[in-house]
Structures are given as C-alpha cells and as structure tokens.
Amino acid sequence: MMRWAQRSVLAALVLSATASSAQIPQSELRSGYADLGRDTKAMQDEDTTNPGMLWALDGEALWKAKAGNAERSCADCHGDAKQSMKGVSARYPAFEGVLGRPVNLDQRINLCRAQQQQARPFNYESKELLALSTYIGLQSRGEKLNPPSDPRMQPSLNAGKELFSRRIGQLNLSCAQCHDDNWGKKLAGNNVPQGHPNGYPLYRLEWQSLGSLQRRLRNCMIGMRAEPYEYGSTEYVDLEVYLTSRARGLPVETPAVRP
Amino acid sequence: MARALINVPAQAKRGEIIAIKTLISHTMETGFRHTSIGATIPRDIITTFTCTYNGEEVFRAELFPALAANPFITFTTIATGSGTLVFNWTGDNGFTATESSTITVE
Numbered sequence: 001m002m003r004w005a006q007r008s009v010l011a012a013l014v015l016s017a018t019a020s021s022a023q024i025p026q027s028e029l030r031s032g033y034a035d036l037g038r039d040t041k042a043m044q045d046e047d048t049t050n051p052g053m054l055w056a057l058d059g060e061a062l063w064k065a066k067a068g069n070a071e072r073s074c075a076d077c078h079g080d081a082k083q084s085m086k087g088v089s090a091r092y093p094a095f096e097g098v099l100g101r102p103v104n105l106d107q108r109i110n111l112c113r114a115q116q117q118q119a120r121p122f123n124y125e126s127k128e129l130l131a132l133s134t135y136i137g138l139q140s141r142g143e144k145l146n147p148p149s150d151p152r153m154q155p156s157l158n159a160g161k162e163l164f165s166r167r168i169g170q171l172n173l174s175c176a177q178c179h180d181d182n183w184g185k186k187l188a189g190n191n192v193p194q195g196h197p198n199g200y201p202l203y204r205l206e207w208q209s210l211g212s213l214q215r216r217l218r219n220c221m222i223g224m225r226a227e228p229y230e231y232g233s234t235e236y237v238d239l240e241v242y243l244t245s246r247a248r249g250l251p252v253e254t255p256a257v258r259p
Numbered sequence: 260m261a262r263a264l265i266n267v268p269a270q271a272k273r274g275e276i277i278a279i280k281t282l283i284s285h286t287m288e289t290g291f292r293h294t295s296i297g298a299t300i301p302r303d304i305i306t307t308f309t310c311t312y313n314g315e316e317v318f319r320a321e322l323f324p325a326l327a328a329n330p331f332i333t334f335t336t337i338a339t340g341s342g343t344l345v346f347n348w349t350g351d352n353g354f355t356a357t358e359s360s361t362i363t364v365e
Contacts, residue, residue, distance in 0.1 A: 008358055043331075046266070047264070048264045048265065048280055048282065049264075049266070049282060049331060051282060051284075051329045051331070053264055054262045054264065054282070054283075054284040054329060057262045057264075058262060158296035205327075208327050208328035208329070209328060210285075238269075
C-alpha cells in the first residue's frame with residue numbers, strides 16, 4: 001500500500017516535470033498507424049481484410065437509398081460520392097452558418113437528413129451513421145487533413161485547445177500530458193500515440209466494431225475517470241476542431257484499424 | 260443482410276497454392292453476456308463455414324462462441340482448374356450467407 005502511494009507520487013512528479021504542453025511540430029507528426037504491429041497493418045492495408053470496409057459497403061448502399069419525406073437519396077443531390085465527396089472529410093469539422101458553430105461530419109450528415117431528406121436524424125454511433133461517415137471518409141483516403149482556416153472557427157479551436165490541456169477526472173490528467181508530452185513512451189504495455197484523428201471512423205479490435213472519434217474520446221475520458229460529455233456535445237466538436245488542426249497534413253486513413 | 264469481403268486471386272497457375280481470405284459482418288454474440296438488468300443476451304453466432312471449389316468441398320470450419328465479431332477466415336487450396344469458389348456461412352437464428360468468386364487457372 002505504502003509502496004503504491006510512493007510510486008504514485010513519483011509518477012505524478014515525473015508527469016509534472018515533463019508537462020510542457022508544446023504542440024507537436026509538423027515534422028514529428030506520426031500517425032497511430034506507425035505504431036501498429038505487422039498483422040494489424042496488414043489488416044488495414046488490404047480492403048478485403050479491413051473490417052471497416054464492411055461499413056463502407058453499407059454506407060455505399062445508404063448513399064444511394066432514398067429516404068425521408070423528400071424521397072431523396074444522398075446521391076440525388078451529390079451524385080457520385082467518389083467525385084463529390086473526395087477531400088470532404090479531410091476538412092471537417094467545418095463551420096455551419098445557420099447554427100453559427102462548427103459541426104463534424106456526423107452532424108453534417110444528420111443536418112442533410114433533417115433538412116434535405118426530411119428524415120429522422122440517425123443516432124450517434126448507430127450503424128447507419130457510422131456506415132455513411134465511413135463511406136464518405138473513404139473517398140478522402142490518402143488526402144491530407146486540411147482543416148479550414150475559417151476565422152469563425154477560432155473560438156472553437158481555442159476552446160478545444162483549452163480542453164486538450166485541461167486536467168480532468170479523478171486521475172487529474174489532461175490529454176496533452178499523454179499525447180503531447182509523453183507520446184512514443186509506454187503506458188503499461190501499450191504505446192502512447194500522438195492521438196491524431198486521421199483514421200476515424202475506425203475499426204478498433206478491442207471494440208470488435210467500428211466507432212467514431214467521439215467514442216474514442218469518451219474511452220479516454222473514462223480512462224481518466226472523468227465524466228464523458230454527451231455525444232455530439234459542443235465540447236467534443238471543439239476537441240475535434242483542435243485535434244484536426246493539430247494533425248494538419250497527416251493523410252486520412254478512414255477506415256483505419258487500431259488495436 | 261450480412262456483408263462479406265472475399266479475396267481470391269483472379270488468376271493462378273495449375274497446381275499453385277493459392278491463399279483465400281474471407282471476412283463477413285456478424286456480431287458473434289457469445290451467449291455469455293448479460294444486459295444491464297441481468298437478462299442473458301442470447302447466443303447468436305456463425306456455426307459453420309464451407310468453401311466449395313467447382314462443387315467439391317475444399318475447406319470447412321466450425322465456429323464457436325470464443326470467436327471475435329466479423330470473423331476473418333483465411334486458408335489455402337491448390338488451383339486445380341478454372342471455375343467458381345462458393346463460400347457459405349450458416350449460423351444461429353437461421354443465419355445464412357453465400358458468396359462466390361471466379362478464378363482462371365492456366
């Protein structure tokens with residue numbers, strides 16, 4: 001017991017000694033892909049072994065399916081996703097004029113559903129929403145993350161940055177303490193990644209399923225013993241805005257595979 | 260409907276050993292889990308996978324609750340002739356899925 005307490009104090013000292021919260025320089029950006037084992041890399045690399053592609057196939061069907069009172073499909077307005085959606089997910093979250101705040105890709109899809117298709121929005125983390133966002137994200141695979149330099153998004157970016165470095169939860173940790181200050185080291189047996197959003201939605205072996213960036217953030221918060229935000233909350237979107245700006249230039253890997 | 264992804268080489272030489280990869284979407288619910296109110300979530304898994312090559316069975320697998328969701332099965336066979344490989348998955352609650360793939364053997 002005593003020993004454990006001493007060790008925790010030591011760990012806290014080490015953490016506070018290295019706490020600098022400097023943003024990772026562009027030249028050192030490293031996708032989580034680089035830390036994968038050989039098997040997991042092989043799984044992601046080939047479309048017939050990447051389980052995320054199962055969601056992409058569903059998404060392709062949904063893209064073409066008529067929905068809502070408007071009896072319109074995504075394709076009726078946007079045409080072939082391979083052309084019209086190329087590069088789109090690389091620049092989300094983006095500012096939404098009517099709402100007056102940034103929205104992520106999931107929210108954009110649901111806004112389209114509500115306004116253009118006059119259909120019920122999908123629930124967060126539902127199979128349908130994940131399928132569509134995977135299919136749309138797939139069209140940007142290989143494109144570099146290119147968040148908009150929209151001055152109206154600055155408040156959200158600032159808020160996201162503040163959240164990223166704010167200590168939360170019973171462990172009193174911030175995102176930055178792991179992902180800015182200690183990436184490349186080990187947390188128990190696992191690599192601490194830089195925490196980039198370039199592969200989402202991604203297939204996580206631990207989940208045995210595909211999930212969104214918000215699900216991953218929720219995971220991290222539970223790990224820090226903090227209370228997670230609601231799906232779709234402003235806080236998560238602000239964090240997404242900051243994470244995307246922090247990872248600017250990394251290639252989109254959707255659907256990535258992670259352990 | 261279950262989605263499946265199949266990887267069979269489009270062409271092969273006669274007598275060559277070819278690798279076949281299959282991936283299917285399925286929850287593979289073990290039957291050992293409970294809901295938050297304690298009710299058992301009933302088992303729902305794929306139990307059998309078979310592959311026939313021009314009508315002849317070349318691979319069969321029995322699946323059990325310990326398998327992860329979206330089972331990925333890969334195996335090898337010998338390219339004996341041009342034709343069709345048919346993949347069939349069957350499971351609980353009348354689950355069945357069939358996919359096929361063609362191969363040209365020179």
